[in-house]
Amino acid sequence: MINPLIVNIAYLMLLSGLLFAFIRLTKGPTLPDRVVALELMASIVAGTVGVHTIETGVASFLDIAIVLALMAFLTAIGFGRFLELGGPRDD
Amino acid sequence: MIEWIVSACILTGAALMFLAALGIFRLPDLPTRMHASTKAGALGTSLIMIGVAFAFMDVAVTARVVAVVTFIMLTAPVAAHVIGRAGYFVGVPLWEGTVKDVLRDKYDPKTHHVESGLEEVEGPPKPITYGMAECPVLQERDEFEPKKSDPGG
Numbered sequence: 001m002i003n004p005l006i007v008n009i010a011y012l013m014l015l016s017g018l019l020f021a022f023i024r025l026t027k028g029p030t031l032p033d034r035v036v037a038l039e040l041m042a043s044i045v046a047g048t049v050g051v052h053t054i055e056t057g058v059a060s061f062l063d064i065a066i067v068l069a070l071m072a073f074l075t076a077i078g079f080g081r082f083l084e085l086g087g088p089r090d091d
Numbered sequence: 092m093i094e095w096i097v098s099a100c101i102l103t104g105a106a107l108m109f110l111a112a113l114g115i116f117r118l119p120d121l122p123t124r125m126h127a128s129t130k131a132g133a134l135g136t137s138l139i140m141i142g143v144a145f146a147f148m149d150v151a152v153t154a155r156v157v158a159v160v161t162f163i164m165l166t167a168p169v170a171a172h173v174i175g176r177a178g179y180f181v182g183v184p185l186w187e188g189t190v191k192d193v194l195r196d197k198y199d200p201k202t203h204h205v206e207s208g209l210e211e212v213e214g215p216p217k218p219i220t221y222g223m224a225e226c227p228v229l230q231e232r233d234e235f236e237p238k239k240s241d242p243g244g
Contacts, residue, residue, distance in 0.1 A: 010139075
């Protein structure tokens with residue numbers, strides 16, 4: 001089994017990354033910045049799911065990572081389309 | 092031995108994702124933030140997934156890991172391109188230290204037209220329809236038609 005210290009260090013780095021991305025998500029200043037921060041948050045959560053898979057040894061958690069990656073891509077495409085076609089914005 | 096490979100993959104991936112988040116927090120404008128988050132974020136997720144494959148040493152897990160990594164490597168550039176393009180078109184301000192912006196003189200945000208420099212050869216520009224001109228629902232809507240004249244100037 002893997003050393004718990006390594007897993008905890010990885011969790012610490014991932015969670016502080018999530019915190020930074022969340023600060024950018026709240027600060028803005030424009031809607032595309034927030035979309036980029038949301039996409040990064042989704043990929044950080046997918047990485048956290050991977051670390052959790054290694055820690056617990058349950059391989060079924062990988063499906064969550066697949067779905068998260070898919071959802072992040074669809075969200076980005078949807079927001080890009082929305083912005084380009086000129087939907088209502090309230091930055 | 093495998094444990095060391097898994098530890099190296101996890102730590103490198105987590106550090107890369109931390110760097111991506113630091114870049115998204117510290118960098119000054121949208122394209123620089125996107126360049127930090129897309130490249131480092133995709134590589135970080137992929138490294139952690141490769142660590143998962145090494146930790147399990149199983150065919151089913153490795154197949155799923157290959158699927159995730161391929162999907163991330165395929166979709167991260169596409170998503171970044173779409174958001175960057177949309178951000179430029181809606182007029183997100185660039186950093187004041189930007190050295191090169193090729194579209195600045197050639198793109199007109201009102202008509203959404205980009206000059207190619209070959210207008211004499213190719214004739215007048217066609218109206219941009221986003222590839223939805225064939226959609227019957229959008230054809231019935233008046234506001235989708237390109238404006239013939241702009242009364243406001």
